[in-house]
Amino acid sequence: MQSVNDYYSAIQLRSDRWSALRAATAALARDPSGRKADAQRKEVERLFDALALVETYWAFPGVQAFDHLRRQFEHGNLDDLAFGTHRAARALTTGAYRRRHIPLDRDSADAEDHEDEAMLSPEARALARPYFEVMIVDDLNEHQERWLRNNVQRMRRPEDPFIYETVVVPSLEDALIGILFNHNVQAVVVRPGLSLKSKTELPILKRYLNRAGGAEGIEALKAEDYGPELCRLIAKVRPELDAYLVTERSVEEIAGLDLGICRRVFYNQEDFLELHLNILRGVQSRYKTPFFTALVEYSKQPTGVFHAMPISRGKSISRSHWIQDMGAFYGPNIFLAETSATSGGLDSLLEPHGPIKKAQELAARAFGAKQTFFATNGTSTCNKIVVQALMRPGDIVLIDRDCHKSHHYGMVLAGAQVVYLDSYPLNEYSMYGAVPLKEIKHQLLKLKAAGKLDRVRMLLLTNCTFDGVVYNVERVMEECLAIKPDLIFLWDEAWFAFARFGPTYRQRTAMNAANHLRERLRSPEQAKAWEKQQEKLKDADEATLLKTRLVAPPDARVRAYATQSTHKTLTSLRQGSMIHVNDQDFKGEVEQSFREAYMTHTSTSPNYQIIASLDVGRRQVELEGFEFVQRQVEAAMSMRKAIATHPLLQKYFKVLAAGDMIPAEYRESGVESYYDPHQGWTDIWECWEKDEFVLDATRVTLAVGGTGWDGDTFKTKILMDKYGIQINKTSRNTVLFMTNIGTTRSSVAYLIEVLVEIANELDERLDDASKMERLAFEHRVKALMVDLPPLPDFSRFHDAFRSDQSTTEGDIRTAFFLSYDENNCDYLALDGSIRQAMKSGREVVSASFIIPYPPGFPILVPGQVVSEEILAFMRALDVNEIHGYWPDLGLRVFTEEALDNLVKNKLPKAAE
Numbered sequence: 001m002q003s004v005n006d007y008y009s010a011i012q013l014r015s016d017r018w019s020a021l022r023a024a025t026a027a028l029a030r031d032p033s034g035r036k037a038d039a040q041r042k043e044v045e046r047l048f049d050a051l052a053l054v055e056t057y058w059a060f061p062g063v064q065a066f067d068h069l070r071r072q073f074e075h076g077n078l079d080d081l082a083f084g085t086h087r088a089a090r091a092l093t094t095g096a097y098r099r100r101h102i103p104l105d106r107d108s109a110d111a112e113d114h115e116d117e118a119m120l121s122p123e124a125r126a127l128a129r130p131y132f133e134v135m136i137v138d139d140l141n142e143h144q145e146r147w148l149r150n151n152v153q154r155m156r157r158p159e160d161p162f163i164y165e166t167v168v169v170p171s172l173e174d175a176l177i178g179i180l181f182n183h184n185v186q187a188v189v190v191r192p193g194l195s196l197k198s199k200t201e202l203p204i205l206k207r208y209l210n211r212a213g214g215a216e217g218i219e220a221l222k223a224e225d226y227g228p229e230l231c232r233l234i235a236k237v238r239p240e241l242d243a244y245l246v247t248e249r250s251v252e253e254i255a256g257l258d259l260g261i262c263r264r265v266f267y268n269q270e271d272f273l274e275l276h277l278n279i280l281r282g283v284q285s286r287y288k289t290p291f292f293t294a295l296v297e298y299s300k301q302p303t304g305v306f307h308a309m310p311i312s313r314g315k316s317i318s319r320s321h322w323i324q325d326m327g328a329f330y331g332p333n334i335f336l337a338e339t340s341a342t343s344g345g346l347d348s349l350l351e352p353h354g355p356i357k358k359a360q361e362l363a364a365r366a367f368g369a370k371q372t373f374f375a376t377n378g379t380s381t382c383n384k385i386v387v388q389a390l391m392r393p394g395d396i397v398l399i400d401r402d403c404h405k406s407h408h409y410g411m412v413l414a415g416a417q418v419v420y421l422d423s424y425p426l427n428e429y430s431m432y433g434a435v436p437l438k439e440i441k442h443q444l445l446k447l448k449a450a451g452k453l454d455r456v457r458m459l460l461l462t463n464c465t466f467d468g469v470v471y472n473v474e475r476v477m478e479e480c481l482a483i484k485p486d487l488i489f490l491w492d493e494a495w496f497a498f499a500r501f502g503p504t505y506r507q508r509t510a511m512n513a514a515n516h517l518r519e520r521l522r523s524p525e526q527a528k529a530w531e532k533q534q535e536k537l538k539d540a541d542e543a544t545l546l547k548t549r550l551v552a553p554p555d556a557r558v559r560a561y562a563t564q565s566t567h568k569t570l571t572s573l574r575q576g577s578m579i580h581v582n583d584q585d586f587k588g589e590v591e592q593s594f595r596e597a598y599m600t601h602t603s604t605s606p607n608y609q610i611i612a613s614l615d616v617g618r619r620q621v622e623l624e625g626f627e628f629v630q631r632q633v634e635a636a637m638s639m640r641k642a643i644a645t646h647p648l649l650q651k652y653f654k655v656l657a658a659g660d661m662i663p664a665e666y667r668e669s670g671v672e673s674y675y676d677p678h679q680g681w682t683d684i685w686e687c688w689e690k691d692e693f694v695l696d697a698t699r700v701t702l703a704v705g706g707t708g709w710d711g712d713t714f715k716t717k718i719l720m721d722k723y724g725i726q727i728n729k730t731s732r733n734t735v736l737f738m739t740n741i742g743t744t745r746s747s748v749a750y751l752i753e754v755l756v757e758i759a760n761e762l763d764e765r766l767d768d769a770s771k772m773e774r775l776a777f778e779h780r781v782k783a784l785m786v787d788l789p790p791l792p793d794f795s796r797f798h799d800a801f802r803s804d805q806s807t808t809e810g811d812i813r814t815a816f817f818l819s820y821d822e823n824n825c826d827y828l829a830l831d832g833s834i835r836q837a838m839k840s841g842r843e844v845v846s847a848s849f850i851i852p853y854p855p856g857f858p859i860l861v862p863g864q865v866v867s868e869e870i871l872a873f874m875r876a877l878d879v880n881e882i883h884g885y886w887p888d889l890g891l892r893v894f895t896e897e898a899l900d901n902l903v904k905n906k907l908p909k910a911a912e
Contacts, residue, residue: 010181011627012634014054015092021047022082022089025073029082044073053200057178059133059165060097061088065104080106098131129163130287132623133184134279137230138191139170155276162283172230173198179238180503183627187242187279188234190227192268224249228257235260237503240366240622242282244275286622290355290362292612294345299336301344312339337612340605349374349606350599359615366622367500368511369562369580373598374614376606378575379494380406382563384413386490386579387460389590389597390561391416395457396809398443401794402432402857403462403492408849412816412862417455417809418797419443420861423465424663425791429703430732432791433661434469434693435461437476438546443808444483445542450806458488463510464496466729466856467736468699469661472692474513475549477560482550486557488583494565497578498698498741501625502633504688505696514560514582517552527554559583569740570625571617576610628741635748636698636739641675642752643702648759649752654703656734658687658695666692698739705733705784707762708777723754729856733784789876792859792869798845798894800902801863814902815863815894819847824898829890830875834866845894848884852877860884866891 024047028040048070055066069088072081084104091097140148145168152166167185169178171194179185221229231243243262246269247254254265264278310316314335317327327335342348347356356374364372375382383406391397393415399407401420411418421439423432440459447453459480464470473491480487491510499505506512520526530551537548562580566572583590621628643655654660659672669687674697676682688694704714711730719725719735729736737751766774797810818824825847828834837844843865850860852874859870874891885891 010054011183011630012638014051014058017047017051018085018089018092021051022085025078025082025085029078032076032078048073054181056169056200057167057174057181059167059184060091060102061104062165062167069104099125099128129161130623131184132162132164132186132283133182134164134166134187134189135175135178135182135185136166136168136189136191137170137172137175138168138193139195140168140193151270151272152276155272160280161287162280164279171195171198172226172233174200175230176233176237179234179241183624183630185241186283186623187244188230189244189246189275189279190230191246192224192227192248194226194230196221196223196226228254228259231262232258232260238626239368240286240501240626242279244278283623286366287619288362289612289615289619290358291347291608292359292615292619294347294355295337295608295612298339298341298345299333309338309340311335314338334609337608339608346608349376349611350602350604356611359611359618363578363614363618364580366618367497367564367578367580368509368515369582371581371586373579373581374611375577375579375602376575376610377577377601377603378567379492379563379565379577380404381601382577382579383407383490383492384410385594385597385601386561386563387411387416387458388414388600389594390488390490391457393813394455396447396452396455397458397460398440398456399460400435400462402465403460404494405849405851405858407460407492408812408858408861412813415811415813416457417803418812419447419807419809420794422793424666425793426661427788427790428785429656429660429701429734430788430791431467431734432465433467433663434465434471436666437472437479437692440476441479441483441546441550442542444480445545447807447809448483449542452807452809453484456484456487458490460490460492462492462494463508464493464499464696466495467661467701468696470496470508470694470696472694473508473510474517475692477513477517477558478552479550481552481556481558485553485555486559486585488559489561491560491562493562494577495568495738496696497564497566498569498621498625498629498632499696501621502629504685505629507688508694510560510562511580511582514558518558518582518584521552521554521556521558526551530554557584559585566614566617571613571620571741573607573610573613575607576614576617578614625741632698632739632741632743635743635745636700637675638745639700639737639739639748639751640697642748643700643755644675646752646756648763649755652704652706652759652762653755654706656701656703661695661701662691662693668692700737700739701734702737703734703785706781707758708780708784710784711735718758719754725751725754732788789873790869792867792873795865795867795870797863798843798865798899800845800899810863812861812863815845815847815861818894818898818902819862819892824894825892826895827886827889827891828893830871834871834891834893838866838868838871842896843899844891845899846891847894848892850874850885850891851883852885853881853883860891866893 021044024040024044028037028044031037051066052070055061056063061069065084065088069081069084072078072084083106087102087104091102096102134152136148136152138148148168149166156163164186167178167182169175173196175188175190175194177198177200179188227245227247231245234241234243239261241261243260244264244266245254245259245262246266248268259265263282266275312335314327314332317323317335339346345355347354349356352360360372360374363374364370375385383404387407387410391411391414394417395414396417396419397411398419398421399411400423402423421435421443423435425432444453444456447456459476461471461476463473477489480489489510493499493510496505496509499509500512507516530553533548533551537545540548560582564578564580566578567574567576586594640655643649643653657673658667664670667687668690671682671684671687671691674682674684674695684694684697704711707714709718710732711734715727715730715735719727727735727737729738766777769777796808797812797815799805801811801815802809803811828837828844834844846860846864846866847862848860849858849862851858859873860866
């Protein structure tokens with residue numbers, strides 16, 4: 001049996017233990033006196049011992065049913081044991097326990113097998129009442145617990161929209177472990193009899209308790225404070241849950257306390273009906289989907305269509321003789337709900353007052369924002385909206401150079417003066433990491449020394465990066481605010497929407513960090529720390545400031561925006577995205593300009609199906625996002641483990657760990673890998689709390705250069721064409737596998753099978769290879785893994801696009817529009833004329849965005865000087881897709897005459 005340390009997820013541990021118990025009891029029942037019977041009995045006993053420690057946190061099958069199964073084992077009722085274990089394990093696998101009572105006794109009238117829940121149609125499953133569990137925290141004896149359960153259960157009514165079961169735990173620590181362990185829990189009832197410490201000792205459960213964070217110091221609490229403190233801790237760990245506090249304390253004592261997510265306080269009473277109704281009401285507030293519900297109701301209404309959408313109500317399809325296949329493929333509902341109407345119970349995305357407005361408010365609550373705005377044409381548009389709303393011509397923005405191209409185009413639209421920031425390079429794998437905080441502070445301090453800090457408006461960074469590098473968001477914001485207290489932050493979280501619903505991940509999201517920072521800035525401790533540091537750093541030079549962890553002043557303004565590709569990592573139709581706002585000055589300074597930018601980029605005919613999917617996707621993550629994100633991380637961790645421990649795969653592949661993708665100087669914790677074959681899983685909470693950068697474990701970057709294939713060939717010719725495995729990110733010698741909330745363990749198993757098959761084929765091919773073929777293979781591997789060109793930094797903007805030489809910002813807008821006149825442009829070939837021009841002393845300046853795929857970000861922008869390093873990198877690229885580059889003509893550059901005229905005559909800039 002595998003060690004507990006072999007499991008990252010307690011869900012996976014429990015699932016595997018039940019599957020093993022089912023197999024072991026079945027084998028024992030078939031041959032109770034065989035030669036293997038003694039070993040099987042010991043195995044069953046070990047599995048019961050292992051499960052006994054975790055079953056207390058789940059309502060199904062429940063402690064009583066579990067103990068009954070164990071007594072059957074002890075009494076030798078092996079056939080009954082095998083039957084009950086089979087039904088319990090199957091119900092857990094299929095989720096049948098969520099929809100009906102599952103008796104484990106085969107004498108029960110309901111004991112016959114029912115249709116497998118996984119085989120039910122979506123319509124049949126939609127008719128069932130959703131199931132959840134309520135955790136009651138109270139230290140009770142067996143009779144008290146039975147009395148409590150029975151009283152709560154008696155309150156359930158046939159007309160209730162949901163059905164729930166209860167699980168009782170005795171202590172504050174057990175409650176924290178339980179809500180992190182049991183994804184079915186949607187509400188917690190905290191009663192006055194709870195104790196403090198858990199009696200359970202199991203490494204994986206202690207690991208879960210560590211993830212609660214902030215639980216240290218609870219030993220000093222008085223008994224009467226256990227309940228309020230638990231409510232506060234639940235708010236930190238799973239803020240989407242509802243808590244209900246039953247207390248014996250007076251109203252006056254409770255009124256001034258921070259009770260976290262507590263929805264209702266009950267004063268020393270046993271009003272079970274009121275508690276029941278509040279629990280249902282709390283879950284209903286997350287379950288409701290204002291716009292989706294309105295759209296469903298609209299689709300049922302008989303209407304006459306006299307607007308410009310023939311496809312509305314499906315009329316143009318149902319009347320057709322030639323496109324009936326489209327109607328058959330999509331079904332009728334999608335067309336019944338297709339409309340451009342903004343009345344009749346619907347709403348306008350451009351001017352929401354009804355269900356869209358309510359849906360956006362619910363999304364803001366779910367993601368921790370102050371305001372949330374839906375977008376139906378992707379995060380590229382969201383980025384342009386935010387940039388245009390916040391930036392004015394001449395404002396300076398600090399921007400991650402390898403960010404998504406939509407940000408660069410947004411700078412053109414806004415007329416911003418751009419300071420590009422260089423990420424640390426990973427030359428060995430032909431990819432960039434993220435921008436070190438020291439580099440950001442250095443640029444801010446340079447601008448301050450040049451007297452330009454008042455013009456600095458925004459810092460724009462990608463969190464997390466495509467390759468999974470995640471910033472310490474709160475630290476970045478605080479230290480930058482210490483230099484410029486009104487700096488605006490735009491965090492591109494296109495690939496990080498899921499992070500809100502994982503306790504470890506949440507702390508590094510923009511909205512969570514902004515909320516926490518706002519709270520800290522109001523505290524007296526922050527004011528004292530700032531004053532103390534100001535005295536210490538008086539007259540400090542830049543070197544000292546760069547080495548010091550700066551403290552933000554108490555009057556700093558927290559102004560954070562996050563753009564999110566909901567469709568990329570959560571449930572939404574293609575191009576469904578959101579903009580989250582946590583800006584203390586939004587109402588007074590930004591709201592009007594944001595509205596204008598939103599109007600500029602948002603279609604007047606948005607797709608209602610996308611809006612409805614955003615609404616439903618929000619419902620999903622508020623009710624089961626915690627479970628799905630846990631399973632997503634579990635799948636990725638399983639993939640890492642399988643590849644890292646397979647001897648054949650190690651010959652040709654390597655999963656890049658945190659130590660490979662984040663230099664040691666940015667890993668204060670010292671953690672190099674989340675999984676070690678000898679020691680098992682690392683608890684990543686510490687590194688996610690402390691390190692400057694961490695690695696998103698749900699992205700598995702696989703180095704494939706050892707196969708002799710570059711990343712693009714491995715992606716297209718091997719994975720996609722041969723095995724049907726889809727990915728969308730490669731580098732010269734790596735491919736990126738992104739797990740998501742839909743990834744299953746079966747998908748992971750298939751990928752491992754494919755990689756093993758590829759490795760076996762390579763082994764066979766090399767065994768049969770001639771000496772020349774082997775040398776050719778080794779040469780290809782060396783070219784991919786050793787002879788790699790260094791990644792170039794941003795060179796600089798040409799002087800024609802800079803206002804002065806003291807700092808590095810450049811006018812990208814003027815350069816962009818200067819290239820519209822073909823007379824200002826020329827073409828130089830990479831293999832000759834461009835090098836000759838540079839050797840002659842000419843400054844060659846790009847007139848276009850040059851974006852190779854991979855890596856997928858601009859290596860040149862309009863107005864940027866071409867350096868020898870950039871030229872060497874472009875020559876080394878062996879990719880087929882380079883946006884902005886014409887192989888037949890060469891690199892599009894500005895003529896010397898155009899640049900001279902711009903400098904001499906000071907042509908008016910487009911931004912002005």
